[in-house]
Amino acid sequence: MLDVFITSLHNLLTLHHLGFMMIGVAVGLIVGILPALGGIAGMSLLLPFVYGMEPTAAIAMMVGLLAVIPTSDTFSCILMGIPGSSASQATVLDGFPLARKGEAARALSASFAASMIGGLFGALCLTAIVIVARPIILSFTSAELFMLALFGLSMVGVLSGNSLAKGVAACSLGLAFGAIGTAPANGGERMTFNSLYLMSGLEITIIGLGIFALPEVLDLLRGNSSISSTGKLGRGWLAGVRDTWREKWLVLRCSTIGACVGLMPGLGGSVSDWISYGHTVQTAKDKSQFGKGDIRGVIGPEAANNSCAGGNLIPTLLFGIPGSGSMAIFLAAMILIGLQPGPGMADPNRDLHLTYTVVWTLALANVVGTAACIALSPSIARLTTIRFVLFAPFMILIIVFGAFQSTRSFEDILALLIVALTGIFLKRFGWPRPAFLIGFVLAGQVETYFYQAVQFYGYTFPLRPIAVAIGLVTIASLWFTSRSRSKKKAGDAPGGIVTDIEFEPEENVTAVAKNLWPQVAFTAAAVAFFVFTIIEGAQNSFLDAVFPISVGIVGFLMAAFVLFNQYRGAIGQGDAGNLNFDQDSGPDNGSLWRFVGWLVGFVAAIGLLGFTLALIGFFLAFLRIVAKAGWLQVVILTAAAVGFVLMLTSVLYMILPGGLLQHYFYDSMVWPLR
Amino acid sequence: MIDLTRRKLLAAGSAAAAFGLAGVRPALSQASVDFAGKTVEWWMPFSEGGGSDVWARFFAPYLSKYLPGNPNVIVRNVPGGGSITGSNEFVARARPDGLAILGTSGSTQFPFLLGDARVRYDYAKLIPVLVSPTGGVCYLPAKFEVKTPAELGKIKDQELIYGSQGATSLDLVPMLAFRLLGLNVRHVFGMQGRGDGRLAFERGEATIDYQTSSAYLTNVRPLVEAGTAVPMFSWGVLDAQGNVARDPTFPDLPHFVEAYEMLHGSKPSGVEYDAYLAFFGSGFAAQKPCMLPEGTSDDIVATYRKAFADAVADPELQKAKADVLGDYDQAVGGDIEQLYKVATSIKPEARDWVRNFLTTEYQVKL
Known part of the structure; x- marks a missing residue:
């Protein structure tokens, strides 16, 4: 055993190995900081070079990249509110409000510190666990994974904001969105409108960008300021590190969650992200600041996503089952360089030293990456002090371009637009978006594992020992939540359930509306959507219908309850209490719809003229009309945007979304236009 | 309209070239094709990191090496x-100029064979330049004490469980095979890949499974050596005459047809077997074809076929191919048409039978 350690250390600490690791780290930093690109893009960028490389060098390079991405993508989460990857969506919840309060520096340093500790702790756990990981992973069957998914869903209780009814309804909405596409059991197509695009379901990237990023961008455009509302960066580099140190137990707990979830094939980064965020909220004494900029809301998920990336390596290396998109490419690269992952990777007499090299490279790259991120932060954080109207078109560009990377079709952009509209309403009417995301992220797992568990073990599957244990933890967690809920004032709400966490309201906005009709209309639309889910679901064979129908019924009941109370409020009978929430009822600071119009216009222009022309037009018009910038500035910024996109696409051999123009006149077009 | 114009232009262009060069070279010479400074896009209707993606990325540098002018070959x-979307887009978009090729897999062939209405590509019109076979081994837990396919009758009445990716996925082949053998198998769907199925087998949830050759060698052979799993048969490969033959990776293991004979005493036949053969060919024996678009000129086709033949003969490729291509003979040059035809065609009555089978037994809407 000792000689395995020594061999691995020896491998690790050669100049050759470290050099390639640094290349990976550097690429990972760049790719992570650019919000449109995640681990998948970074890995595909390296893939062509990996080929023909010496195996350990190739692994060093790729692992260097994999280790840094969950750290460096924090920049866009905190500074712009754009989830850098699907495994860092929860960071946006508190990170972005912190940046808006002018505490970007503190949030970044706290998150980097947490990332580093999480990554190191993850590597430590993995070192200990690798040899026994096989039986552990094998003992988590579909039954246990289903129970884990349920545990994840139970977090809705804590993430529900001020009304449990809305929380459950939002979660059901997420589950219903997750049910779109080919069903896992009999392969029936649900809510696809016969479109090939929807056949494979909505991509999590698009959901993240549409639900979180775009509504924030559009909302921010209304107040003509910078992201940091104080216009300052704030001090507090050290304060952030101190925050993380103070919350060290939280960091360790969340890293454990991350490593464990990462270890399980089939759960993935976004699940660990949301469970650890839920855990952070649940175990905090004072919950009042979550969603408005509580530093713990950044520390928890960031600790988890780094250790999860490490945990993910185990099923990939030991079973050849990738835990995420970037792991799939890592696996592909390993096969290309002649390494076939399998049980040999945990065998001290065979490739165990390779596994340790990988795990420790991950740890080392984490430290290097964190140092680099901290060094880069002051200059990058300055972005938050730029006048937002100048910055917004770049963000919209990045979001649209990022969404397009999901399947590289125009439908990606259309889907983004529709999801963003949903997100705007969820935000405006106080439907908790975290609950929606939890539902969406877990929809596939809940359905697939339930079906498989019943098929393999019959309906008594929850009685398996580990499943019982997970069930008990879930019940304890729910009890914990409900106790903290019921402690609060309960009398004035029609549901009788109130929490202390309010995710949606911005500071100083009274969200209690006098005119309830807009809310009534949205809730009615949600009710209608649930009815649609039930009807569409019912057209499938029994196995494919069970899930959408159940989700539809729960969602329908909850939404109908909300609707009933809001309607009574609207016609002046009684007070809708905590169900009355409309962010736009407060002092009017300009309509959001004007900016939605710009977005729709941009998308329509892409559909007609293709990306390049639409981009030029959108930038010129927006900067001139909305930002009222001088012509020189307009031209420089537009050229910068176009240059950036064209450089990126030509370096990475990406394609640009095409429109009708390209469709009909493809042959007469030259490169940037086609 | 546009198509016509383009063709005219192309024709005019090549005519001009021919006149300009005053017929120095014969029209069909490969030397007239030169991709220097160009970029060849290898269309891949799957995402990065999948089996087909790895296959294309493995070949790409060799293709670049042997195409005249050494163009940059990228995987798009x-x-x-x-995989229907990308293939549909290819046939709508790709020009027959040799700068766009399409690589597909069994998962792309199956909807075509099943007559899925959303399929816009027609394999009969695409022009194959490479066909890569793959193989796999079906195995059972040792606890059944079935040592060879001849003894499969012992578990005829027992319900076996198979972790499947779906009734219309590549797992349709084992589904048809088990049915032909007369095994009573319950298919549990929703597996995300063959790796998931293997995991279910190792947990004891699934009681019959198959893995593709390389995954079998790394992950299942240890189980066989430990005495917990027993290999039954390989899927086999197709020889140049289109007959099923033993898999070169597993020369000691009977192939499926032999296994059937060992169990039933006669060769399989009938419409069910025709259906099995079509999907076996498409899903294994000729799983991954690489094609040029309809209308590509003969000299470009010949150039590509030669490039792939040279690539496959490259000693470096031969040395590195083990994990990606296995020991299978890559069909290039003259061998290609026969194998390609097997992979992309099905008898109408066999198609009807499968469609009916999937609809009635598995509620698949086709």
Whole structure:
């Protein structure tokens, strides 16, 4: 055993190995900081070079990249509110409000510190666990994974904001969105409108960008300021590190969650992200600041996503089952360089030293990456002090371009637009978006594992020992939540359930509306959507219908309850209490719809003229009309945007979304236009 | 309209070239094709990191090496819609100029064979330049004490469980095979890949499974050596005459048809077997074809076929191919048409039978 350690250390600490690791780290930093690109893009960028490389060098390079991405993508989460990857969506919840309060520096340093500790702790756990990981992973069957998914869903209780009814309804909405596409059991197509695009379901990237990023961008455009509302960066580099140190137990707990979830094939980064965020909220004494900029809301998920990336390596290396998109490419690269992952990777007499090299490279790259991120932060954080109207078109560009990377079709952009509209309403009417995301992220797992568990073990599957244990933890967690809920004032709400966490309201906005009709209309639309889910679901064979129908019924009941109370409020009978929430009822600071119009216009222009022309037009018009910038500035910024996109696409051999123009006149077009 | 114009232009262009060069070279010479400074896009209707993607990325540098002018060969992933989207887009978009090629897999062939209405590509019109076979081994837990396919009758009445990716996925082949053998198998769907199925087998949830050759060698052979799993048969390969033959990776293991004979005493036949053969060919024996678009000129086709033949003969490729291509003979040059035909065609009555089978037994809407 000792000689395995020594061999691995020896491998690790050669100049050759470290050099390639640094290349990976550097690429990972760049790719992570650019919000449109995640681990998948970074890995595909390296893939062509990996080929023909010496195996350990190739692994060093790729692992260097994999280790840094969950750290460096924090920049866009905190500074712009754009989830850098699907495994860092929860960071946006508190990170972005912190940046808006002018505490970007503190949030970044706290998150980097947490990332580093999480990554190191993850590597430590993995070192200990690798040899026994096989039986552990094998003992988590579909039954246990289903129970884990349920545990994840139970977090809705804590993430529900001020009304449990809305929380459950939002979660059901997420589950219903997750049910779109080919069903896992009999392969029936649900809510696809016969479109090939929807056949494979909505991509999590698009959901993240549409639900979180775009509504924030559009909302921010209304107040003509910078992201940091104080216009300052704030001090507090050290304060952030101190925050993380103070919350060290939280960091360790969340890293454990991350490593464990990462270890399980089939759960993935976004699940660990949301469970650890839920855990952070649940175990905090004072919950009042979550969603408005509580530093713990950044520390928890960031600790988890780094250790999860490490945990993910185990099923990939030991079973050849990738835990995420970037792991799939890592696996592909390993096969290309002649390494076939399998049980040999945990065998001290065979490739165990390779596994340790990988795990420790991950740890080392984490430290290097964190140092680099901290060094880069002051200059990058300055972005938050730029006048937002100048910055917004770049963000919209990045979001649209990022969404397009999901399947590289125009439908990606259309889907983004529709999801963003949903997100705007969820935000405006106080439907908790975290609950929606939890539902969406877990929809596939809940359905697939339930079906498989019943098929393999019959309906008594929850009685398996580990499943019982997970069930008990879930019940304890729910009890914990409900106790903290019921402690609060309960009398004035029609549901009788109130929490202390309010995710949606911005500071100083009274969200209690006098005119309830807009809310009534949205809730009615949600009710209608649930009815649609039930009807569409019912057209499938029994196995494919069970899930959408159940989700539809729960969602329908909850939404109908909300609707009933809001309607009574609207016609002046009684007070809708905590169900009355409309962010736009407060002092009017300009309509959001004007900016939605710009977005729709941009998308329509892409559909007609293709990306390049639409981009030029959108930038010129927006900067001139909305930002009222001088012509020189307009031209420089537009050229910068176009240059950036064209450089990126030509370096990475990406394609640009095409429109009708390209469709009909493809042959007469030259490169940037086609 | 546009198509016509383009063709005219192309024709005019090549005519001009021919006149300009005053017929120095014969029209069909490969030397007239030169991709120097160009970029060849290898369309891949799957996302990065999948089996087909790895296959294309493995070949890409060798293709670049042997195409005249050494063009840059890049893999363009167009995922979504179970690989129908990307393939549809290819036939709509790609020009027959030799700068766009399409690589597909069994998962792309199956909807075509099943007559899925959303399929816009027609394999009969695409021009194959490479066909890569793959193989796999079906195995059972040792606890059944079935040592060879001849003894499969012992578990005829027992319900076996198979972790499947779906009734219309590549797992349709084992589904048809088990049925032909007369095994009583319950298919549990929703597996995300063969790796998931293997995991279910190792947990004891699934009681019959198959893995593709390389995954079998690394992950299942240890189980066989430990005495917990027993290999039954390989899927086999197709020889140049289109007959099923033993898999070169597993020369000691009977192939499926032999296994059937060992169990039933006669060769399989009938419409069910025709259906099995079509999907076996498409899903294994000729799983991954690489094609040029309809209308590509003969000299470009010949150039590509020669490039792939040279690539496959490259000693470096031969040395590195083990994990990606296995020991299978890559069909290039003259061998290609026969194998390609097997992979992309099905008898109408066999198609009807499968469609009916999937609809009635598995509620699949086709």
